Amino acid sequence: MFDIIIVGAGTAGMSAAIYARRSGKSVLMLEKTSYGGQIISTPEVVNYPGIKNISGFDFATGLYEQALALDADLSYTHVIGIQKGCPEDPEGFTVLTSTEELSCRAVILATGAKNRPLGLQGEQDLIGSGISYCATCDGGFYRKKVVAVNGGGNTALEDAMYLSNLCNHVYLIHRRDTFRGEAALSEALAAKENVTFILNSEITALIPTYGSDIPGTNIRRTTLSSIFIRNRVTGEETALNVDGLFIAIGQMPDNTAFSSLVNIDEKGYIIAGENCLTNVPGIFAAGDCRTKEVRQLTTAAADGAVSATAACAYIDRNGR
Amino acid sequence: MAVITVTAENFEEEVLNSKVPVLVDFWASWCGYCRMLAPLVEQVSEEVTDAKFCKLDTDNDPDLADKYDVNSLPTLLVFKNGELVDRSIGFVQKDQIAALVK
Numbered sequence: 001m002f003d004i005i006i007v008g009a010g011t012a013g014m015s016a017a018i019y020a021r022r023s024g025k026s027v028l029m030l031e032k033t034s035y036g037g038q039i040i041s042t043p044e045v046v047n048y049p050g051i052k053n054i055s056g057f058d059f060a061t062g063l064y065e066q067a068l069a070l071d072a073d074l075s076y077t078h079v080i081g082i083q084k085g086c087p088e089d090p091e092g093f094t095v096l097t098s099t100e101e102l103s104c105r106a107v108i109l110a111t112g113a114k115n116r117p118l119g120l121q122g123e124q125d126l127i128g129s130g131i132s133y134c135a136t137c138d139g140g141f142y143r144k145k146v147v148a149v150n151g152g153g154n155t156a157l158e159d160a161m162y163l164s165n166l167c168n169h170v171y172l173i174h175r176r177d178t179f180r181g182e183a184a185l186s187e188a189l190a191a192k193e194n195v196t197f198i199l200n201s202e203i204t205a206l207i208p209t210y211g212s213d214i215p216g217t218n219i220r221r222t223t224l225s226s227i228f229i230r231n232r233v234t235g236e237e238t239a240l241n242v243d244g245l246f247i248a249i250g251q252m253p254d255n256t257a258f259s260s261l262v263n264i265d266e267k268g269y270i271i272a273g274e275n276c277l278t279n280v281p282g283i284f285a286a287g288d289c290r291t292k293e294v295r296q297l298t299t300a301a302a303d304g305a306v307s308a309t310a311a312c313a314y315i316d317r318n319g320r
Numbered sequence: 321m322a323v324i325t326v327t328a329e330n331f332e333e334e335v336l337n338s339k340v341p342v343l344v345d346f347w348a349s350w351c352g353y354c355r356m357l358a359p360l361v362e363q364v365s366e367e368v369t370d371a372k373f374c375k376l377d378t379d380n381d382p383d384l385a386d387k388y389d390v391n392s393l394p395t396l397l398v399f400k401n402g403e404l405v406d407r408s409i410g411f412v413q414k415d416q417i418a419a420l421v422k
């Protein structure tokens with residue numbers, strides 16, 4: 001039985017592990033993908049206080065090594081639920097993973113957020129084959145090609161600008177008639193010859209090509225070939241040929257596995273304030289997964305400290 | 321076996337002409353998940369002895385990435401008898417890497 005199980009080994013989860021281990025509690029982090037969370041694919045972090053410039057990978061690896069040096073445990077598995085009570089202690093918790101049931105005295109949920117998908121048929125299968133959520137990561141592979149960017153915030157505008165310097169043409173598709181992102185950026189884009197705005201429009205279908213031959217091989221591969229766009233004002237639907245689609249419509253949490261126990265808001269974030277307390281004593285929420293104003297590394301790390309301290313106090317208070 | 325660095329120069333010899341299945345890790349230095357995956361490929365290459373493990377820096381050889389339609393990193397390609405037979409896109413755990421060359 002562990003004192004604390006932390007769900008998610010991103011910045012919040014690993015920071016919590018460091019604080020909890022330093023308080024002498026046994027800690028197990030459960031992570032479904034790789035340690036580090038969202039920041040891994042960011043080449044440069046320049047706003048973490050005390051560190052002028054660091055790659056997301058180096059930042060996350062530093063946290064990981066620090067947590068492991070303090071003897072925190074990490075196991076790669078998907079957490080699919082939590083139940084009140086465990087065989088060793090009716091006041092403890094059972095954490096359910098895809099393969100086992102684990103017991104602990106307190107739980108810290110640090111599940112973060114992920115890129116919001118369009119939710120269209122075939123989207124998951126086309127990731128890396130025409131669909132991308134990271135222009136700075138994958139843009140280089142679309143040099144001299146035709147791409148579309150979907151979204152209206154700063155990320156979408158920045159992605160469109162970045163891609164316009166590499167690609168033959170960039171279509172920027174947004175569901176409203178104005179952008180939420182900085183005006184200076186949208187004006188700079190409007191002035192670019194190889195950028196076309198498609199406003200008041202949403203993507204309704206992704207059309208793959210089946211079996212495009214890869215030269216020199218006998219492999220056939222499904223890639224994105226075009227998208228369908230519906231104008232929200234006129235209702236008109238048109239097809240647009242693109243080699244790539246970069247989706248930049250924000251982040252979203254995934255806390256459905258815990259929603260039977262823990263209160264969640266209408267957007268899916270765990271309801272918890274700066275003290276990281278949820279409606280269930282003994283379950284804490286840290287980082288991007290909880291309701292908050294600013295979702296950044298510093299606030300995730302801060303939540304790690306706050307939630308771990310609260311979890312340790314909870315365990316000590318209950319004399320276990 | 322260690323992971324062999326391949327480029328346009330030795331791709332044919334190391335990968336296409338190989339008698340055993342070859343896994344090629346398409347990576348780049350700026351790609352965080354590639355740096356995460358590399359040590360796992362290294363570990364699998366020590367454990368699986370009946371396959372060859374290579375890595376290709378897509379910044380040095382964009383043409384090869386283009387040829388095999390690699391447009392997201394990391395991508396693992398598997399070749400058997402000179403033919404591309406499987407592909408895995410994104411970060412994966414060790415057991416999934418090993419399963420690719422089984």
Ligand SMILES: Cc1cc2nc3c(=O)[nH]c(=O)nc-3n(C[C@H](O)[C@H](O)[C@H](O)COP(=O)(O)OP(=O)(O)OC[C@H]3O[C@@H](n4cnc5c(N)ncnc54)[C@H](O)[C@@H]3O)c2cc1C
Nearest residue numbers: 008010011012032037038079111112113287288295296297
């Ligand atoms: C492209 C991009 C660039 C950014 N740049 C910056 C920046 O420059 N500076 C900055 O301060 N912030 C930046 N951010 C924001 C920052 O990355 C987040 O605020 C931070 O990662 C939040 O950390 P977290 O630990 O709460 O969540 P995450 O980083 O999302 O980590 C959550 C972890 O939990 C795991 N998980 C989720 N559900 C489960 C489950 N059921 N079972 C097991 N594991 C699970 C996930 O796999 C993930 O590893 C950026 C974000 C993005 C997307």
